[in-house]
Amino acid sequence: MTAATVSASTVAATTSASEPPAPPHPLKQALLPLAVDIAVPLGGYYLLHSAFGIGTAAALGITSVVPAVRTVAAVVVKREANMLAILMLAVNLAAIALTFVSxxxxxxxxxxxxxxxxxxxxxxxxxxxxxxxxxxxxxxxxxxxxxxxxxxxxxxxxxxxxxxxxxxxxxxxxxxxxxxxxxxxxxxxxxxxxxxxxxxxxxxxxxxxxxxxxxxxxxxxxxxxxxxxxxxxxxxxxxxxxxx
Incomplete structure (x- = not known):
């Protein structure tokens, strides 16, 4: 390998390392919270309840973990209320309570x-x-x-x-x-x-x-x-x- 090749490779590697990472796509960044707060709990519930036969209350309780974690993280880290996570958590808790209504x-x-x-x-x-x-x-x-x-x-x-x-x-x-x-x-x-x-x-x-x-x-x-x-x-x- 010639000195010129080594120099060019070094410059290319340095340039690549110094380049900032590409910013996330705005639409993807905006839709990610919706997926985490709504799609994951709902999808997880149907998967656990329908595919694996887990009881309604248990499935709802397990899928409530995601919005619960999001709610606590938003309050502790960002010091703000994550309204979607809170809403989904409230819906799951209400649904759990209603499973006992007959x-x-x-x-x-x-x-x-x-x-x-x-x-x-x-x-x-x-x-x-x-x-x-x-x-x-x-x-x-x-x-x-x-x-x-x-x-x-x-x-x-x-x-x-x-x-x-x-x-x-x-x-x-x-x-x-x-x-x-x-x-x-x-x-x-x-x-x-x-x-x-x-x-x-x-x-x-x-x-x-x-x-x-x-x-x-x-x-x-x-x-x-x-x-x-x-x-x-x-x-x-x-x-x-x-x-x-």
């Missing part, structure tokens, strides 16, 4: 509405606490993983108009889920159980659809605020000069 078919149908109520009330409480839970899903949906849009989101996040729409989005979802809970509870004791067996699913899908459609009233203004921020920053940036 009775006639109407009571068993009615208890399913408690899960929606925990989620809906949890979202509403998060708005009151100043940390709207649905922001975790709203941010990646609006920014679409675009670094410029993510930067604009962060820049205007404390703006009053932005926060109002951010809260409105979570309020819409919270009200939709609580309404579904109330409707399911009332209908469980007024309609035949055979009807509620399929109508309960319809009500849940209707609530999700209402959240998606009505949530647009908050999403569109947020997208406009982000676009306006990007446009303003572009106007302030110096125009490139032509080489002479």
């Amino acid at each position: 009775g006639d078919a109407r009571l068993m149908i009615a208890k399913d509405s408690a899960i929606s109520s925990v989620i809906g009330l949890g979202i509403l409480w998060s708005v009151r606490a100043g940390r709207p839970a649905m922001t975790a899903g709203l941010k990646p949906f609006v920014t679409k993983g675009n670094a410029q849009r993510v930067a604009a989101w962060e820049a205007i996040h404390e703006d009053a108009a932005f926060r109002a729409k951010e809260n409105q989005y979570s309020l819409i979802w919270g009200v939709a889920l609580v309404s579904e809970c109330v409707a399911r509870l009332v209908l469980a004791f007024t309609l035949a159980p055979s009807t509620m067996a399929w109508l309960g699913t319809v009500l849940l899908l209707a609530a999700i659809g209402a959240g998606c459609v009505l949530g647009g009233a908050a999403v569109e203004p947020i997208e406009k605020l982000i676009a306006a921020r990007i446009e303003a920053e572009s106007a302030l940036s110096p125009a490139p000069t032509a080489d002479r």
Whole structure:
């Protein structure tokens, strides 16, 4: 090996070592908390309960470990409340408690509405606490993983108009889920159980659809605020000069 080859290899290795690691993709970074807080507990529950035959209470208890750890870590390390982790933990605990409820078919149908109520009330409480839970899903949906849009989101996040729409989005979802809970509870004791067996699913899908459609009233203004921020920053940036 010649001295020139060794020198070139040394320079290449030094350059490679000095280069900072590539930053994580914004969309992947935004969706990771959703996967940890929602997909892992839910997927783990169905895997343990359906595939391995573990009891409902035990499966829910095991999968509650993830949101519990996330909640404690957020409080201890970041000194902030992880709203999604807290919400999922509350849902799991409520579901565990309800596994011990038994009775006639109407009571068993009615208890399913408690899960929606925990989620809906949890979202509403998060708005009151100043940390709207649905922001975790709203941010990646609006920014679409675009670094410029993510930067604009962060820049205007404390703006009053932005926060109002951010809260409105979570309020819409919270009200939709609580309404579904109330409707399911009332209908469980007024309609035949055979009807509620399929109508309960319809009500849940209707609530999700209402959240998606009505949530647009908050999403569109947020997208406009982000676009306006990007446009303003572009106007302030110096125009490139032509080489002479």
